[in-house]
Amino acid sequence: xSAVRKIADPATIPIYGGKIIHEYVGxxxxxxxxxxxxxxxxxxxxGEPWQQPLFDEVTIVVRGRLLLEHDGGALTIxxxxxxxxxxxAQIRYxxxxxxxxEYWAVCGPAFSAEAAGRQDQSSETPLxxxxxxxxxxITRVTSAIAS
Numbered sequence: 001x002s003a004v005r006k007i008a009d010p011a012t013i014p015i016y017g018g019k020i021i022h023e024y025v026g027x028x029x030x031x032x033x034x035x036x037x038x039x040x041x042x043x044x045x046x047g048e049p050w051q052q053p054l055f056d057e058v059t060i061v062v063r064g065r066l067l068l069e070h071d072g073g074a075l076t077i078x079x080x081x082x083x084x085x086x087x088x089a090q091i092r093y094x095x096x097x098x099x100x101x102e103y104w105a106v107c108g109p110a111f112s113a114e115a116a117g118r119q120d121q122s123s124e125t126p127l128x129x130x131x132x133x134x135x136x137x138i139t140r141v142t143s144a145i146a147s
Contacts, residue, residue: 010039017046026110036110042066042101047094052117055107057085059093064101067094 010022011029019042023029026036042064050069059066065078071090077083085091095101109115 015048017048018043019046019048023111026107027112033110034108036105036107038105038107038111040103040105042093042095042103044095044098044100047096048092048118050090050092050119052088052090053085053107053111054087054115054117055109055111056087057091057111058106059083059085060104060106062102062104064095064099064103065097066101066103067096068092069094 007024007030010024011026013021013023013028015021019040021038021040023036023038025032026038027033059068059077060082061077061079063079065076066083068075068077068083068085069092070085075083105111
């Protein structure tokens with residue numbers, strides 16, 4: 001039987017560019033593979049490389065703004081706004097604005113560096129598709145049926 005537990009101390013993961021990640025639930029913090037929940041603060045001017053994750057990611061902005069460039073265009077989300085990036089989407093998260101951004105990310109299955117599918121940090125162009133969104137969705141459905 002599984003026990004309900006309080007998670008008081010997140011795993012702290014410093015990232016290039018001065019971004020700080022506090023993972024409360026996930027592989028690094030609680031050994032949870034099904035979902036990850038992380039609180040993040042991205043400094044002004046921060047950006048990460050293009051990626052093509054094998055997980056769905058929900059981003060909830062608490063303060064500031066984020067720019068989400070994706071294979072279908074770009075959008076900016078601000079305080080109290082939410083974005084959903086489905087598994088297999090090519091995406092790049094950044095904070096090109098003058099104020100820092102504070103946000104939460106929920107990933108299912110849990111975030112891992114391998115599943116994030118990050119491109120080399122020096123590249124400014126999107127990934128060439130390694131996994132199409134349709135094949136990623138089929139993999140998730142197939143896994144759910146098998147379990």
